[in-house]
Amino acid sequence: MAESTQDGRKIGGTLLEVKNISLSFGGVKALTDISFDIKEGEIRAIIGPNGAGKSSMLNVISGFYHPQQGEVWFRGQKRGSMRPYEVARQGIARTFQNIALFKGMSTLDNLMTGRITQMHTNLFWQAIWKGPAEREEIAHRERVEHIIDFLGIQAIRKTPVGRLPYGLQKRVELGRALAAEAKLLLLDEPMAGMNLEEKEDMCRFILDVNDEFGTTIALIEHDMGVVMDLSDRVVVLDYGRKLADGTPAEVRSDPEVIKAYLGGAHA
Amino acid sequence: MFYREAGDFKTSYSSDQQTFPIRLDRHMVWGILAIAFFVVPFFINDYWEKSVLLPFLVWAMAALGLNILTGFCGQVSLGSGGFMAVGAYACYKLMVAFPWMNMFIVVILAGLITAVVGMIFGLPSLRIKGFYLAVATLASQFFLVWLFNKVPWFYNNSASGMIVAPERTFFGIPLTGAESPSWITYLFCLTLVVVFAFIAHNLIRGRIGRSWMAIRDMDIAAEIIGVPPLKAKLSAFAISSFYIGMSGAMMFAIYLGTAEPTEAFGISKSFLVLFMIIIGGLGSILGSFLGAAFLTLMPVLLKNVMVNGFGWPADLAAHIELLLIGALIMFFLIVEPHGLAQLWRVTKEKLRLWPFPH
Numbered sequence: 001m002a003e004s005t006q007d008g009r010k011i012g013g014t015l016l017e018v019k020n021i022s023l024s025f026g027g028v029k030a031l032t033d034i035s036f037d038i039k040e041g042e043i044r045a046i047i048g049p050n051g052a053g054k055s056s057m058l059n060v061i062s063g064f065y066h067p068q069q070g071e072v073w074f075r076g077q078k079r080g081s082m083r084p085y086e087v088a089r090q091g092i093a094r095t096f097q098n099i100a101l102f103k104g105m106s107t108l109d110n111l112m113t114g115r116i117t118q119m120h121t122n123l124f125w126q127a128i129w130k131g132p133a134e135r136e137e138i139a140h141r142e143r144v145e146h147i148i149d150f151l152g153i154q155a156i157r158k159t160p161v162g163r164l165p166y167g168l169q170k171r172v173e174l175g176r177a178l179a180a181e182a183k184l185l186l187l188d189e190p191m192a193g194m195n196l197e198e199k200e201d202m203c204r205f206i207l208d209v210n211d212e213f214g215t216t217i218a219l220i221e222h223d224m225g226v227v228m229d230l231s232d233r234v235v236v237l238d239y240g241r242k243l244a245d246g247t248p249a250e251v252r253s254d255p256e257v258i259k260a261y262l263g264g265a266h267a
Numbered sequence: 268m269f270y271r272e273a274g275d276f277k278t279s280y281s282s283d284q285q286t287f288p289i290r291l292d293r294h295m296v297w298g299i300l301a302i303a304f305f306v307v308p309f310f311i312n313d314y315w316e317k318s319v320l321l322p323f324l325v326w327a328m329a330a331l332g333l334n335i336l337t338g339f340c341g342q343v344s345l346g347s348g349g350f351m352a353v354g355a356y357a358c359y360k361l362m363v364a365f366p367w368m369n370m371f372i373v374v375i376l377a378g379l380i381t382a383v384v385g386m387i388f389g390l391p392s393l394r395i396k397g398f399y400l401a402v403a404t405l406a407s408q409f410f411l412v413w414l415f416n417k418v419p420w421f422y423n424n425s426a427s428g429m430i431v432a433p434e435r436t437f438f439g440i441p442l443t444g445a446e447s448p449s450w451i452t453y454l455f456c457l458t459l460v461v462v463f464a465f466i467a468h469n470l471i472r473g474r475i476g477r478s479w480m481a482i483r484d485m486d487i488a489a490e491i492i493g494v495p496p497l498k499a500k501l502s503a504f505a506i507s508s509f510y511i512g513m514s515g516a517m518m519f520a521i522y523l524g525t526a527e528p529t530e531a532f533g534i535s536k537s538f539l540v541l542f543m544i545i546i547g548g549l550g551s552i553l554g555s556f557l558g559a560a561f562l563t564l565m566p567v568l569l570k571n572v573m574v575n576g577f578g579w580p581a582d583l584a585a586h587i588e589l590l591l592i593g594a595l596i597m598f599f600l601i602v603e604p605h606g607l608a609q610l611w612r613v614t615k616e617k618l619r620l621w622p623f624p625h
Contacts, residue, residue: 062491088493100488102481104550113481117493119474123502129469137473138280145280180492 385508
């Protein structure tokens, strides 16, 4: 089942599959009959013009929206109607288009919050602190410090996130999603509003996460250069419908896609 | 220069995340606690007990409780007075029903009963946010006070409708009632407040506290990360009410000795606690103490200065005192909207670098 990419990464079986998803808000059809899959270990891009339904798709996957029709299969099992925190507990983490960090908390606390699904000491031990609670805290702190190291944000460990510049906040948000050690990482425009250098950094992080931790990544991005370089496969949405699905090269040469989205200039 | 963290190296995560990471802070806190526990009890008299120390401790406990809910979990509540009443009446019923029971256990049980009541009144928070929630919690304030007025079972059918704390001893020394010596009531309240302040800190720096703060800062992101909003909000309501209930029990049994719901636990008390945490600092343990100190001790200080110091008539002094307190509140909120705790934090940052500006 496993196939290799040119750069030697392993791509496994299907991790997540959406089947015939239709979602509408009142009379507005956000998604119509969308099906695609995400394979284990790959970087999957979802692209499309504004209002195409990309973020709605992610919201369906992470449990914010409940589609009227269709099914979500995760790790070979059909998923019932779930609240977002239950989805998180299954092993899906995500970042948001507009940063959704906990502004009053420090970088370290934000990342530690990312591990909350894996912390279990009860109220009593938390109140006593010495003993199980402290041991658990330190064990998780070590994992979090590893991520802080990986992202190069040691210097802002104790800084309240609200005081950080935009690029760093995006990085902390990625860190928080990483801290969850999820099977599937959903990134909603991880590079929006960044300058070239920050974008390059972020690309490197995404590739490294995929490579080192073997995390499957689904990302929405508008920067076509980034999408084409990073992703293994691309799914293109427009007006809530699926236009194309395939490798970057296939998608790029698809006449439908060129017409709807990339435009003549990019072809 | 004298207050600094340079040279104070941390070599383990546990020392990095201890309660007071800076050495001087640590020494200062232990020093203050040592004085509070081992020096003050020898010099305390009835005046200091009844008008300074006990009110401060009782309100500090209430402020701690509300700060957990409002400051850390972001749920505004105007039900504190009502929850204090629950604590007081639960304490009364327990004292009457189990005369042999240790008062520490009575107060903690009263807190637990309040926690259950608080959780029930916290249910609307799952749907309502912000100011609307504040208005919804008003319901608990009015309902609970009404309940304790209306149902004679709560005050054991006493003719006046008041509850009076029966005399209870603590290892042979009277703790409640008129006979109790000042030092034991003070030490009793101090022990409870100090122990539960540390517990509050422990809760806040761990998993549970982070889930509260995540809900406060961005509830959608909190949910996506795996914080169940129901559990986080209700646990905040429960623990906050637990503290407020204990403060109500202490206020009734130890500090006042008698209570009736309308006066002692009215809506003005709910506002008082809310003002304490706003002035002291939302989301800060220290802020709860500073706010409680400001609003309980400042009136006493001003009154002393004006009546005893300047020899002004008491009624005039009382009016000027209100004006001055109001002016001071405005002054401090303009200087530092995030409360006295933030003022202290900024001072500390400056002290670390002093005498250099950067």
